[in-house]
Amino acid sequence: MVSLLSSLGATDEDFERLKLVSDQLESDPTLPFRKSRNGRICLDPRVRRGYRLEKQPFILSCEEDFVRHDSETLRSFDEVQDDLQLNTVLQALLAFKFLVIHGVDIARRPRLDYARAEWICTLFNLRTVTTTGLLGEPALEGVHSDGVDHTMTTFLSSRNMTAESAETFLHDMSEVNGKRWHETDPELVKGKAQHRGFLDTLLVVDHEYKHSVSPVHPIDDAEPAIRDMLIFFTRKPTVAGHVSFRYDSVVPHRALPMSFGIPAVHPESAIAA
Numbered sequence: 390m391v392s393l394l395s396s397l398g399a400t401d402e403d404f405e406r407l408k409l410v411s412d413q414l415e416s417d418p419t420l421p422f423r424k425s426r427n428g429r430i431c432l433d434p435r436v437r438r439g440y441r442l443e444k445q446p447f448i449l450s451c452e453e454d455f456v457r458h459d460s461e462t463l464r465s466f467d468e469v470q471d472d473l474q475l476n477t478v479l480q481a482l483l484a485f486k487f488l489v490i491h492g493v494d495i496a497r498r499p500r501l502d503y504a505r506a507e508w509i510c511t512l513f514n515l516r517t518v519t520t521t522g523l524l525g526e527p528a529l530e531g532v533h534s535d536g537v538d539h540t541m542t543t544f545l546s547s548r549n550m551t552a553e554s555a556e557t558f559l560h561d562m563s564e565v566n567g568k569r570w571h572e573t574d575p576e577l578v579k580g581k582a583q584h585r586g587f588l589d590t591l592l593v594v595d596h597e598y599k600h601s602v603s604p605v606h607p608i609d610d611a612e613p614a615i616r617d618m619l620i621f622f623t624r625k626p627t628v629a630g631h632v633s634f635r636y637d638s639v640v641p642h643r644a645l646p647m648s649f650g651i652p653a654v655h656p657e658s659a660i661a662a
């Protein structure tokens with residue numbers, strides 16, 4: 390990932406800065422073991438640019454295969470700041486995701502407009518914290534989908550976390566929503582992955598596989614265990630009748646503007662590399 394992202398414009402200093410960005414996280418609207426920020430970004434193939442979108446509330450529904458106490462609830466997160474959005478590694482990760490997903494056929498979700506050119510990305514910077522008496526769950530909701538077309542997860546760092554912690558399981562779409570990761574049908578587990586090193590990245594077609602994640606366990610019980618991640622949800626814009634239709638603006642963010650170019654990748658240069 391370091392060489393790929395460097396070729397997409399990431400600078401050496403920004404790799405080091407990205408490792409520390411999660412120290413600025415403060416709170417989460419609904420989960421006591423998590424600290425979070427989010428921000429919306431439009432990836433526009435017509436001009437080959439990404440740009441920050443204005444703040445909107447966030448919502449996921451049971452209909453989208455997200456079943457949790459805060460499903461159907463409008464959530465307002467602290468906003469991603471310049472320390473993350475202007476980081477060239479972050480911008481290169483967004484370009485990387487666009488280059489992988491754009492133009493590839495996938496299982497389509499209802500009430501998303503696949504005739505539109507743009508991709509709407511919701512970026513989350515998340516810190517999961519396990520302390521005495523409070524278990525940190527990267528996916529408290531158990532088996533679920535994220536209501537999008539593609540989910541990309543990138544590991545930043547961890548502290549005091551056991552090697553068995555935070556495994557990701559991919560499940561057949563017929564697996565039951567909300568099942569705990571260890572209660573699932575082994576026949577329906579289609580893949581397993583674990584982020585271990587800086588920038589380990591997993592990209593899932595969200596309407597083709599469901600997923601679940603095991604908890605964060607501490608090595609030393611007396612200290613907090615911490616896991617820092619970037620999560621990139623992307624989907625096509627919604628149409629009327631979708632739970633997010635009213636919160637899907639493509640107006641640029643006025644107070645926190647950001648935009649970046651998405652490099653073209655030519656087949657010949659890919660072969661040469």
Ligand code: FE
Pocket residue numbers: 528533534535540600
């Ligand atoms: Fe998820």
